[in-house]
Amino acid sequence: MIAIGNSVSAVYGTVLRRIQIRGKHRLLATFDFDNTIINGDCYEAVGRLLNQPQETTEKLTTLIKERNWIIYMQSVVKLMHEQGVNSTEMLQQVRHLPEVPGMMCLLRRLANKSSIDMCILSDANSLFITEWLKANKLDDIFTAIYTNPARVGNDGYLQVDPYEQQTHCDLCPKNLCKGSVIKALMNCTENNFNRIIYVGDSCNDLCPILCMRQQDVACIRRDEELHKKLPSYVDNIRAQVLIWRDGHELQHQLVSSGIL
Numbered sequence: 001m002i003a004i005g006n007s008v009s010a011v012y013g014t015v016l017r018r019i020q021i022r023g024k025h026r027l028l029a030t031f032d033f034d035n036t037i038i039n040g041d042c043y044e045a046v047g048r049l050l051n052q053p054q055e056t057t058e059k060l061t062t063l064i065k066e067r068n069w070i071i072y073m074q075s076v077v078k079l080m081h082e083q084g085v086n087s088t089e090m091l092q093q094v095r096h097l098p099e100v101p102g103m104m105c106l107l108r109r110l111a112n113k114s115s116i117d118m119c120i121l122s123d124a125n126s127l128f129i130t131e132w133l134k135a136n137k138l139d140d141i142f143t144a145i146y147t148n149p150a151r152v153g154n155d156g157y158l159q160v161d162p163y164e165q166q167t168h169c170d171l172c173p174k175n176l177c178k179g180s181v182i183k184a185l186m187n188c189t190e191n192n193f194n195r196i197i198y199v200g201d202s203c204n205d206l207c208p209i210l211c212m213r214q215q216d217v218a219c220i221r222r223d224e225e226l227h228k229k230l231p232s233y234v235d236n237i238r239a240q241v242l243i244w245r246d247g248h249e250l251q252h253q254l255v256s257s258g259i260l
Contacts, residue, residue: 026117028185028193029110030208032200033122033129033147035224037107039100042128046090047076051083069123070162070175073148077158087127087152094128095135102247104136109251111141113260117193118142119185123176123204125150125160146181171207179207186213197259198239199250202226212239217259219244 034041080090110116119142120129127150133139150160162175169177186196194215198208201221206229209218216239220227227243234241242257244250254260 026115026191026193027195027197028191029116029118029197030121030182030185030199031107031118032202032205033120033124035100035201036199036221037100037103037120038097038132040097042094042097042124042132043073043076045097046080046085046093046128049085049089049093050076050079069173070148070160073125073160077160081157086156087158088156090158091127091131094132097132099136100247102249102251104138104247106247106251106254107138107141109260117191120145120147121178121181121198121208122147123173123178124148127151127158146176148175169207171210172204176204177207178204179211182208182211186211195259197254199244200226203229206233209239210236212237214238214240216240217242217254217257219250219253221245 031037034043080086107118110118122129122145125148126145129145129147130139133142146163148160148163150158153159164176166172166174166177166180169179172178182196182198185191186193195217196212197217197219198205198212199219199221200209201224203225205220205226209220209226210233212218218237218239219242220230222243222245230241240257242250242253244253251260
């Protein structure tokens with residue numbers, strides 16, 4: 001774990017490698033995970049391992065709509081435990097999730113640029129994310145992951161804890177305010193990023209995008225949740241906005257805009 005920021009605004013994440021870049025012109029590319037790097041939702045994917053009667057399905061759907069995300073995650077894990085689905089089966093399901101088309105190509109291109117660091121900021125969990133990255137040989141290209149910590153308990157079942165318990169932000173679920181993480185990364189004098197790219201798809205990606213500066217770039221996935229609500233917030237966004245459908249289109253837009 002690493003703390004990035006000052007004593008007032010610190011964020012904690014799983015360190016994959018230390019930031020090595022020095023210089024004035026530095027860029028941080030920050031990616032959501034579900035429906036941004038992978039083409040789907042990892043909890044929905046493992047949920048398909050459940051024997052779900054209609055009552056259970058409706059209960060989980062209600063939790064999602066109420067934005068009780070950590071309760072939803074814990075409910076899925078509890079149901080898995082009750083039905084005898086262990087962590088090995090869950091992680092196997094996650095490893096086989098498909099990428100958003102063209103996204104791995106984009107990530108590897110970014111990783112080859114010495115002026116760019118990359119991190120993941122996600123409401124999934126650390127175990128799902130790292131297992132997928134390892135399975136796709138991408139675990140060495142990200143500097144850090146900011147997400148809900150997870151581990152396999154002594155009983156062989158997954159345990160997920162909230163990243164935090166926050167009450168200051170109504171745009172984000174209680175377990176993770178993504179905007180606070182982005183602010184801390186922007187304000188960290190040790191890193192000194194002069195531009196941040198944020199890539200996401202859902203409404204909990206709105207908060208970090210609203211925190212971004214004029215020199216930053218918000219990359220919002222076309223026809224997903226956040227894109228559909230964008231007209232209500234577009235006047236409050238200072239960053240440059242790019243709309244993308246897949247990794248190929250996003251890479252083209254970043255290149256044609258002179259960002260890469």
